[in-house]
Amino acid sequence: MWTRSELKKKGIERLKNNYLMCFLVALIYNYFATNSSGIKVDVNQILKESNNNMSIVLDHLFDTLLPDSLSRLMSHFNHMGREVVGFLILFCGILLTIFVFNMIEVGARRFFVKNLDHKPGAGEMIEVFRDKHYMDNVKTMLMKMVYQFLWTLLLFIPGIVKGYEYRMIPYILAEHPETSEKEAFRRSKELMNGEKMNAFIFDLSFFGWYLLAAVTLNIAGILFVSPYKCCADAQLYEALKETKGIY
Numbered sequence: 001m002w003t004r005s006e007l008k009k010k011g012i013e014r015l016k017n018n019y020l021m022c023f024l025v026a027l028i029y030n031y032f033a034t035n036s037s038g039i040k041v042d043v044n045q046i047l048k049e050s051n052n053n054m055s056i057v058l059d060h061l062f063d064t065l066l067p068d069s070l071s072r073l074m075s076h077f078n079h080m081g082r083e084v085v086g087f088l089i090l091f092c093g094i095l096l097t098i099f100v101f102n103m104i105e106v107g108a109r110r111f112f113v114k115n116l117d118h119k120p121g122a123g124e125m126i127e128v129f130r131d132k133h134y135m136d137n138v139k140t141m142l143m144k145m146v147y148q149f150l151w152t153l154l155l156f157i158p159g160i161v162k163g164y165e166y167r168m169i170p171y172i173l174a175e176h177p178e179t180s181e182k183e184a185f186r187r188s189k190e191l192m193n194g195e196k197m198n199a200f201i202f203d204l205s206f207f208g209w210y211l212l213a214a215v216t217l218n219i220a221g222i223l224f225v226s227p228y229k230c231c232a233d234a235q236l237y238e239a240l241k242e243t244k245g246i247y
Contacts, residue, residue, distance in 0.1 A: 002239035004205050011232030018119045019227070021111070025122050026227035029108035032101045102141040103128050110174035112234035133177040140181040144169050164196040165189050171237040191240045202236060 015022050107125035114120040128134065144166050152159030168188040172179055179187070192199065206229055213221030240246075 002236070002243060004202050007202070007235040007239060008205070008232050010235045011228055014115055014235070015228050015231045018115055021120065021122050022115065022227040022231060023223065025108050025111045025125060026230045027222060028122070028125065029104060029230070030222075030226050032104050097145075098142050099138055102145065103134070103138060106137060106141065106170045106173050108230070109170040109234070109237075112230050113171060113175050113237065115231065116234055116238055128174070128177065131177045136180070137173045137177055140169065140173060140179075140184050143181055144185075161196060164199055165192050167192060167199065168237055168240065171234070187246060191237075191244055191246060193244075195240060195243075199236065202232075206232075 104125065107128040110128060111120055111122070111124040114124055128137065131137070148159060148163055148166060151162040166185070166188055168191045169184050172184050172187050206225070209225045209228070210221070213219075213225045
């Protein structure tokens with residue numbers, strides 16, 4: 001049976017063993033995770049504003065879906081052109097999320113899984129784009145995103161629960177890219193069966209580190225907390241495999 005302290009201790013050990021690469025991969029991954037489009041959608045707010053004119057709705061979409069630099073750029077377009085260009089940018093952002101950003105997550109998980117026993121280079125991230133199962137993995141990650149989105153629409157709590165149920169899918173694809181969509185969902189569910197609350201408490205145990213990151217204007221977050229959490233998360237995946245006897 002795994003413990004939080006054990007996973008965190010191992011996570012720090014692996015971070016120290018390959019700090020520069022862990023820092024670089026975590027930095028790249030978190031940049032796309034926090035600035036990519038298609039992820040941070042406030043659905044209820046968008047629906048609430050749908051009765052207003054298109055310009056107001058687009059204003060909200062730009063603020064929530066686009067990096068700040070692009071959002072500011074859009075403010076220079078007139079309303080007619082802005083609507084057309086806005087939908088084009090939104091559409092391109094969704095495509096980028098599906099075909100690039102989701103797979104960057106898989107690539108980052110691949111690196112940190114490899115980092116459990118070796119000292120991989122940051123280039124390990126892009127191997128997922130070269131794999132012959134790339135399109136299959138794109139489809140699986142898309143369905144993960146869609147299912148979680150739909151569960152979140154239903155109710156907030158079921159969305160969180162399903163998020164934990166699907167949590168190991170990127171790791172499964174990272175380690176076994178040949179895994180089918182159905183099998184990836186099944187294995188993730190099996191890994192997280194009876195472990196969702198434990199994983200939730202494991203995440204909460206990093207609250208102090210996140211507070212430190214906030215106090216230091218995220219300097220500590222970038223330099224230490226983020227790569228440390230990524231290493232610890234990979235340890236969690238490995239521990240769940242051993243506990244469940246999978247693979």
